[in-house]
Amino acid sequence: MEERLLGGTGLRVSSLGLGTLTWSRDTDEHEAAELLRDFVDAGGTLVDTAAHYADGDAEQLVGSLLGTVVAREDVVLCTKAGVRRTERGGVVDASRGALLDGLDASLGRLGTDHVDLWLVQAPDPRTPMVETVGALEQALASGRARYVGLSNHPGWQTARAATLLGPGRLAAVEVEYSLLERGIEREVVPAAIDLGLGVLAWSPLGRGVLTGKYRHALPADSRAASSHLAGFVEPYLGRTALPVVEALVTAAEGLGCTPLEVALAWVLGRPQVASAVVGARTALQLRAALGTAVELPAEIVRALDEISSPAAGYPERR
Structure with a gap:
């Protein structure tokens, strides 16, 4: 598998990343072990998780496999903080205390003294960006995180955080990016290019829709048919997605490959993309x-590009 530099840093990541959103919920420890083993055997390094995935159990499962199934030094470990669990559900909290407490808890679950990449998972309108960046600075200074970045933040916040942190210290932005979601091209990608940030693309298969499996039916074992992930997939099952999926299928047929392969190749060919994070639930899907x-x-x-072009207007386009 190809390795790429993460933006302007010296951190090398595999062009495909292994996402763990479903681990400890839809993906049990046996399947997860097979996924991780197959991924590393194929040359994969980037393992992406988050503190709130399965309320921390995904990190716990990742940690249990490091040192047993694969060596810790064979993976580039990325986790995210900034969403804490309450009785009312998940709440975004990117305050200094919440972030650093979350990082310490993540390290405990992962069974390691540092993560290779630590991201703030979502914008927090109640916390000043300078405070959030202060937590990133402290994580770097303490060695608990080797590199830091943001996830799901708009372009202006990405640029603001990079300015506050200082030249070359913000490493990455992790954002949804696929033929069905190209909104980041308006401001996030130009900011990433200008600032030298690596783009990690989550859900490069359009939440599974770009595999083509939803064209004619709703598979019983799919995310769209599950009680807790149906809402995640549903936005891409409407009429807007249909022309894109059909164009993708036509392209795949012409090239003698699968829609999945074309969708991933498209994302990996976009400017500044370092890795496409694939959230496979099973070893078969990952293969x-x-x-x-x-x-x-x-x-x-x-x-x-033409059939999936995102809507844009003033001031991005005149």
């Missing part, structure tokens, strides 16, 4: 992604 090595002809890229 389908690990086998991708498609180079898209320029005319197919142009066709896919």
Whole structure:
């Protein structure tokens, strides 16, 4: 598997990342062990998790496999903080105390003294950015995080955090990016290019819709059919997505590959993308992604760009 530098840093990450959103909920410890083993055997390094995935149990499961299934030094470990669990559900909290407490708890669950990349998971309108950045600075200074970044933040906040942290210290932005979600191209990607940040693309398969499996039916074992993930997939099952999916299928048929392969190749060919994070639930799903090595002809890229082009207006476009 290809390795890429994360933006302007010296951190190398695999072009595909292993997402763990479903671990300890839909993916048990046996399946997770197989996923992680297959991923590392294929040359994968970037393992992406978060403190709030399965209320911390996903991190716990990742930690239990490091040192047993694969060596800790064989993975680039990324986790996220800033969403804490309350009786009312998840609450965004990017205050200094919440972030640093969350980092310490994550390290305990992961069974390690540091993470390679630590991200603030979501914007917190109640906490000044200078305070959030202060927590990132402290994590770097203490060695608990080797690199830091943001997740799901708009372009202006990304630029503000990079300015406060100082040149070259904000490493990455992790954002949803696929043929069905190209909103980051308006401001986040230009900011990342200008600031030298690496882009980690989560849900590069459009929450599974770009595999083509929802074209004619709702598979019983799919996320869209599950009680807790149906709402995650539903926004991409409407009429807006249909032309994009059909164009993707046509391109795949012409190239003699799968829609999944074309969708991943498109994302990995975009400016500043260091890794596409695939949240496979099963080893079978992961193997389908690990086998991708498609180079898209320029005319197919142009066709896919055109049919999936995001709406834009003033001031991004005049």
